[in-house]
Amino acid sequence: MPAITDLSQLDLNGTYSYADYLTWQFNERVELIKGKISLMCPAPNVQHQQLSVYLTGMLFIYFQRKSCHLFAAPFDVSLYDRRKSILQNKDIFTVVQPDICVICDESKLDKQGCNGAPDWIIEIISKSTAKKDAKTKYELYAENGVKEYWLVYPAEQIIQQFVLNEETTQYQLMNLYADEKASSFLFPDLEIDLTQLFKD
Secondary structure, three states, X not given: OOOXXXXXXXXXXXOOOHHHHHHOOOOOOEEEEOOEEEEOOOOOXXXXXXXXXXXXXXXXXXXXXXXXEEEEOOOEEEEOOOOOOOOOHHHOOEEEOOOEEEEOOHHHEXXXXXXXXXXXXXXXXXXXXXXXXXXXXXXXXXXXXXXXXXEEEOOOOEEEEEEEEOOOOEEEEEEEEEOOEEEOOOOOOOEEEHHHHOOO
16 A cells, blocks of 8 residues: 555545554645545644643643643544454544543653543643534534533633533533633642733
């Protein structure tokens, strides 16, 4: 099989596995959503990156004292039905790159990334990713068992905090944070000052 060095060599309507994804050698960043290629936007804008750096910095300080691991994009997270044991790469059809994620089960980590659901994912919304983050990934993360999901809205300067109901495998809106301190459900002693986060 010839090496895939350019995105144009792929059928964007085809179905691919994580094993396929690992062989691709082009520069464009893509995600796999249930086997389908999902193109990622060009480099995020300055505001997105400032928010990402601030949040990552705050979380880095906090998790230095914890056994959980913090990662920022680009970082591969392969997702599959949480009722299944770890699958081979050829049997995994969803690979995403969340803006920020926290993984507390070290057995999920390998040299490529995370196998299975992180405990907490944060996505920073932009116009080009709003539908994907608020609908497609929202449903995907709930289905695969991500316990806490934050959507950060830079323009509105708010954070939506969703927490997974284990019985229904659906998210519940736990809080809508604005002009205050946002606190994690999983790590209640961790607070993010939104006045600092969204400071001009």
